[in-house]
Amino acid sequence: MPAPEGAASVRDGEVCGALAQLRCCVVLPQLWSCIHQASRQSRKPCNGKQTPARLYLATLPAVTAMNYRHAYHAGNFADVLKHTVLLALIEAMQAKPTPFCYIDTHAGSGSYALDGFEAKKTGEHKDGITRLHPAEKVPPLLQRWRSLILSGEGNEQGLKHYPGSPLQVARLLRPDDSAQLCELHTDEATKLRELLHRDPRMHVHQRDGYEALKALVPPKEKRGLVLIDPPYEAQEAEYKQIEKALKEALLRWPTGVYAVWYPIKLRSQVQPFLRGLQRSSAKRVLRAELLVHPDDSPLRLNGSGMVILNAPWNLDDVLREPLRALASLLSQERPAEWKLDWLLQEGAEPPAPSPLPPSRLAAARSPLRGGPVVRGAGPTRKR
Ligand SMILES: C[S@@+](CC[C@H](N)C(=O)[O-])C[C@H]1O[C@@H](n2cnc3c(N)ncnc32)[C@H](O)[C@@H]1O
Numbered sequence: 205m206p207a208p209e210g211a212a213s214v215r216d217g218e219v220c221g222a223l224a225q226l227r228c229c230v231v232l233p234q235l236w237s238c239i240h241q242a243s244r245q246s247r248k249p250c251n252g253k254q255t256p257a258r259l260y261l262a263t264l265p266a267v268t269a270m271n272y273r274h275a276y277h278a279g280n281f282a283d284v285l286k287h288t289v290l291l292a293l294i295e296a297m298q299a300k301p302t303p304f305c306y307i308d309t310h311a312g313s314g315s316y317a318l319d320g321f322e323a324k325k326t327g328e329h330k331d332g333i334t335r336l337h338p339a340e341k342v343p344p345l346l347q348r349w350r351s352l353i354l355s356g357e358g359n360e361q362g363l364k365h366y367p368g369s370p371l372q373v374a375r376l377l378r379p380d381d382s383a384q385l386c387e388l389h390t391d392e393a394t395k396l397r398e399l400l401h402r403d404p405r406m407h408v409h410q411r412d413g414y415e416a417l418k419a420l421v422p423p424k425e426k427r428g429l430v431l432i433d434p435p436y437e438a439q440e441a442e443y444k445q446i447e448k449a450l451k452e453a454l455l456r457w458p459t460g461v462y463a464v465w466y467p468i469k470l471r472s473q474v475q476p477f478l479r480g481l482q483r484s485s486a487k488r489v490l491r492a493e494l495l496v497h498p499d500d501s502p503l504r505l506n507g508s509g510m511v512i513l514n515a516p517w518n519l520d521d522v523l524r525e526p527l528r529a530l531a532s533l534l535s536q537e538r539p540a541e542w543k544l545d546w547l548l549q550e551g552a553e554p555p556a557p558s559p560l561p562p563s564r565l566a567a568a569r570s571p572l573r574g575g576p577v578v579r580g581a582g583p584t585r586k587r
Contacts, residue, residue: 270388270389271437272435272437273322273392274312274313274316274368274392274435275313275316275317275320275322275323276322276323276325276326276328277326277328278316278318278323278328278329278366278368279316279318279323279328279329279332279333279334279366280326280328280329280331280332280333281328281331281332281494281496281508281534282332282465282467282505282507282508283332283333283366284332284333284336284530284534285492285493285494285508285509285510285527285530286369286433286465286508286510287349287353287369287372288345288346288349288523288526288530289463289492289510289512289523290369290372290373290431290463291345291348291349291352291372291376292345292519292522292523292526293429293461293463293512293515293516293519294306294373294376294377294429295345295522296461296516296519296522297381297427297428297429297461298376298378298381300427302425302427303378303380303381303382303425303427304381304425304427304428304429305381305382305383305384305423305424305425305427305428305429306373306377306381306382306383306384306428306429306430306431307383307384307385307386307417307420307421307423307428307429307430307431308369308370308373308383308384308385308386308413308430308431308433309386309413309414309416309417309430309431309432309433309434309449310386310387310388310413310431310432310433310434310435311368311369311370311385311386311387311392311396311408311413312368312369312370312387312392312396312433313368313387313391313392313393313395313396313399314367314368314370314371314395314396314399314400315356315365315366315367315368315371315395315399316365316366316367316368317364317365318334318363318364318365318366319364323366329366331496331534331536332534333353333363333366334363335533335534336350336533338350338354340533342526342529342533343525343526343529345522345523345525345526346526346529346530352367352372352375352376353366353367353372355375356371356375369431369433370383370385370396370399370400370406371399371400374400374403374405374406377405379405381405381425382405382406382407382423382425383405383406383407384407384409384416384420384423385400385406385407385408385409386409386410386411386412386413386416386417387408387409387410387413388410388411388412388413390410393408393410396408413432413434414445414446414448414449417430417432417449417452417453418449418452418453418456421453421456421457421460422456422457422460423457426459427459428457428460428461429460429461429462429463430453430460430461430462430463431463431465432446432449432450432462432463432464432465433464433465434446436466436467440473443466443476443477443480446464446477447477447480447481450462450464450481450484450513451484451485454484454485454486454513455485458485459514460514461512461513461514461515461516462486462512462513462514463510463511463512463513464510464511464512464513465508465509465510466508466509466510466511467505467508468493468495468499468505468506468507468508468509469499469501469502469503469504469505469506470499470500470501470502471499471500473502474499474509478491478511478547481511481513481547481548482547482548484513484548486513486514486548487514487548487550488513488514488515488517488546488548488549488550489511489512489513489515489546489547489548490511490512490515490519490520490544490545490546490547491509491510491511491512491543491544491545491546491547492509492510492511492512492523492527492542492543492544493507493508493509493510493542493543493544494507494508494509494527494530494531494534494540494541494542495507495540495541495542495543496534496535496536496540497536497537497538498538507540507541509543511547520544520545520546523544524544527542527544528542530542
């Protein structure tokens with residue numbers, strides 16, 4: 205069933221009242237037709253177990269799951285963190301001369317017009333990439349990332365197009381490196397194909413990224429990096445899917461590097477997910493977070509994180525100064541905060557069982573396990 209177009213999809217189901225109503229108007233007729241179709245296809249009469257209400261609830265994730273469009277959010281503060289970490293990971297891969305494979309499970313359309321309807325509607329890039337003004341003195345990794353963003357076609361006179369993860373990676377890959385890009389939404393996948401079809405290193409698959417991951421690992425190169433960057437429209441259920449996908453992928457390919465982006469609204473929503481990763485079979489797990497608001501409201505995106513399984517051993521050193529600089533550049537009403545710590549390190553003791561629930565435990569003890577947590581806060585920025 206096609207996703208409803210037009211309504212500004214908000215990451216992680218973040219909807220204000222008016223927008224929720226708008227979405228209901230658009231989505232409800234489709235839901236009803238979907239319910240009737242489902243009930244027809246099941247060839248069973250409606251019984252007590254199969255009420256329209258239950259069918260409605262069963263259909264809801266399938267409908268909302270494809271409502272997200274990254275064009276509304278491209279270049280926002282979360283993209284800045286995600287793509288800076290991505291550059292650091294690609295550079296780590298390219299420290300060795302042997303080719304590697306990049307796998308993007310949720311690739312998006314690859315390029316986003318910052319003067320387009322969607323970007324203008326939210327203006328999110330103004331608190332993200334647009335803050336990294338060329339005149340600003342920033343650490344070398346951020347300088348290289350900014351040049352990468354500006355280097356593309358159409359950006360000669362300044363930043364007009366924000367490249368998504370596949371296009372950034374395409375600009376970085378060496379001739380023998382390759383990329384497998386998965387995007388489920390038809391329009392987004394079509395745009396991505398059009399954008400990259402001349403590049404034989406880039407392979408676009410219109411399919412579910414979690415399913416594809418099972419088939420794509422281990423890649424023939426045996427070395428590689430996976431980015432898992434879902435829209436979180438399934439909210440907390442998305443974490444379960446990621447955990448399952450990672451578990452299966454690590455079994456098939458224990459040495460792959462896996463980077464997962466996650467939204468931060470309420471700290472208590474994220475904590476069980478991170479704890480689960482501490483029990484994964486990865487050798488090392490590094491967490492990098494940037495918070496522009498306190499992590500205590502479910503109603504907005506307060507920050508985001510990247511958690512990297514089998515992270516390069518020195519990735520914390522590589523990211524420390526860039527994170528500090530980003531906190532300073534991206535602060536909003538209050539100084540932004542950042543966190544950088546190993547949640548799991550080879551040879552470290554497993555965490556002792558604790559009677560505390562995860563949210564209280566987090567407050568009582570950080571880092572979760574592993575090396576010291578580095579926290580910081582940038583100055584408040586006048587806007
Ligand atoms: C956050 S965006 C990706 C942004 C991109 N990784 C970047 O950094 O530029 C998430 C994308 O995942 C797509 N998507 C949603 N569910 C999917 C699934 N199960 N498999 C593959 N793609 C999916 C959405 O259509 C959307 O384009």
